[in-house]
Amino acid sequence: MPQLIFKGVKKNDVKEISNSLPYRLAEISDTPVDYFTIEVPETMYFFDGKEFEMYPLIEVIQFDRGVEIEEKMAKEIQNHVKKFDYSECEVYFTHIEKENYYE
Amino acid sequence: MPQLIFKGVKKNDVKEISNSLPYRLAEISDTPVDYFTIEVPETMYFFDGKEFEMYPLIEVIQFDRGVEIEEKMAKEIQNHVKKFDYSECEVYFTHIEKENYYE
Amino acid sequence: MPQLIFKGVKKNDVKEISNSLPYRLAEISDTPVDYFTIEVPETMYFFDGKEFEMYPLIEVIQFDRGVEIEEKMAKEIQNHVKKFDYSECEVYFTHIEKENYYE
Numbered sequence: 001m002p003q004l005i006f007k008g009v010k011k012n013d014v015k016e017i018s019n020s021l022p023y024r025l026a027e028i029s030d031t032p033v034d035y036f037t038i039e040v041p042e043t044m045y046f047f048d049g050k051e052f053e054m055y056p057l058i059e060v061i062q063f064d065r066g067v068e069i070e071e072k073m074a075k076e077i078q079n080h081v082k083k084f085d086y087s088e089c090e091v092y093f094t095h096i097e098k099e100n101y102y103e
Numbered sequence: 104m105p106q107l108i109f110k111g112v113k114k115n116d117v118k119e120i121s122n123s124l125p126y127r128l129a130e131i132s133d134t135p136v137d138y139f140t141i142e143v144p145e146t147m148y149f150f151d152g153k154e155f156e157m158y159p160l161i162e163v164i165q166f167d168r169g170v171e172i173e174e175k176m177a178k179e180i181q182n183h184v185k186k187f188d189y190s191e192c193e194v195y196f197t198h199i200e201k202e203n204y205y206e
Numbered sequence: 207m208p209q210l211i212f213k214g215v216k217k218n219d220v221k222e223i224s225n226s227l228p229y230r231l232a233e234i235s236d237t238p239v240d241y242f243t244i245e246v247p248e249t250m251y252f253f254d255g256k257e258f259e260m261y262p263l264i265e266v267i268q269f270d271r272g273v274e275i276e277e278k279m280a281k282e283i284q285n286h287v288k289k290f291d292y293s294e295c296e297v298y299f300t301h302i303e304k305e306n307y308y309e
Contacts (some may be wrong), residue, residue, distance in 0.1 A: 001296070003263075007142070011250065018252035037260065039213070042145035042248035044114065046121035054140065055105075060230035067202055074205035090104070093203040098297040099273055110245070138225065147217065150223035160209075170305055177308035188298035193207070196306040 001096065002031065005039045005090070008054030011085045014040050021080045024047035028072045029065055056081045056089040064095040104199065105134065105165035107180070108142045111157030116187045117143050124183045132168055159184045159192040167198040177181045207302065208237065208268035212284070214260030216218045220246050227286045234278045235271055262287045262295040271299040273305045 002025070018038045026033035030055045045052040058077055065073075074091040081089040105128070109117045129136035141173045148155040161180055168176075177194040184192040208231070212220045224244045232239035234240040251258040264283055271279075280297040 001298075013264065015252050015255055015257075018258075019255040036253075037258070037263075038252045039260075040250050040252065042250075044143050044145075046141045046143065047116050047125065047139075049118055050121040051118075052121075052140070057140075070203070071205070078205070088206065088219070091205045092104075092199050094197075094199070094300075095199075095203070096300070097297050100276070100301070102277070102297045103294065111236065119283075119287075147246050149221050149244045149246065150242075152221055154221075154226040155243070157245075160243075168233070173306070174308070181308070191309065194308045195207075195302050196305070197300075 001035060001037075001101070002060055003037050003039060005041065005045060005059040005061070007041070007058070008045075008056045009081060009084070009086070010039070010056075011040050013081075014038060016084075017080045021077065024070070024076050024080075025073055027067050028076060036103075056086050058089065058091045059094060060091065061094045061096060063098060063101075064093075104131070104138060104204070105163055106140050106142060108144065108162040108164070109159070110144065110146060110161070111148075111159045112143070112184060112187070112189070114143050115133065116184075117141060120183045121185075124180065127183075128176055131179060132172050143156075159189050161192070162192045162197060162198045164199060166201060166204075167181050172195075207241060207243075207250045207307070208235070209243050209245060211247065211265045211267070212262070213247065213249060213264070213290070214251075215246070215264075215287060215290070216264045217246050220244060220270050221288075223286045227283065230282050230286075231279055231284060234282060247298075251253055262292050264295070265300060266297065267300045267302060269307075 022033050022036040045054045077091050078089040125136050125139040148157040181192040228239050228242040251260045283297050284295040
């Protein structure tokens, strides 16, 4: 945690993104870099009865870091994704409460 | 967003469902139809030490649209799923706050 | 529901875990055992430009059962996982409100 879950971004693009994104997010959020995980689930999308090529949609699951920091994190993620061949990129944050987390 | 994530429903059934469900939900919730995404993750379930055939379980991730509208959305989803060979269908809503969403 | 979603645990280990874990959690939380589902999504992790072997990370999605019960559930899950060859195990709870759930 933070967990970044990438949908609609090609596996090879995420692989490349994983070279620098966690380091930048670690700086922005003052969090150890090895806390970050970058996940690409196997998944398919459908629309109008056929497969649909999903646009980049990234979920970040983490403790609430406040809107100011998260806005910077979102922008950093979007910048990384848009270096590849995507015209849009949605990012949203899901917050876990500390009392609901056990390690 | 809204994202619909289908588990326990066969890929081909979801494919067919994707022909009409987004249009009906768009009407019910007064939301542009192309905001809806329908996802089928690759996933397995286990119980009692063996693979388990999951029943339909659909998560809807969206901004809170109020219980009245969401109840209608849930019923519409369930009706679409039950046209196929499933006896039950669970639907639940996860809400994203607007301030936690970046496009 | 409760849904247990296992990441970073081998499919065969989860299969074995599924023999006893739901029964123990059912006792702890006073919930019928067949309400529990154990899921293993197909997913990959990346770090530093290469595939990353994820550590065990288990999400539990359920109605809020209070910290006291959930702490016991988390410990039980961790004990089950650590019987296998893992040195750590993170567990977190995501709560669904009853009014957002339709069956």
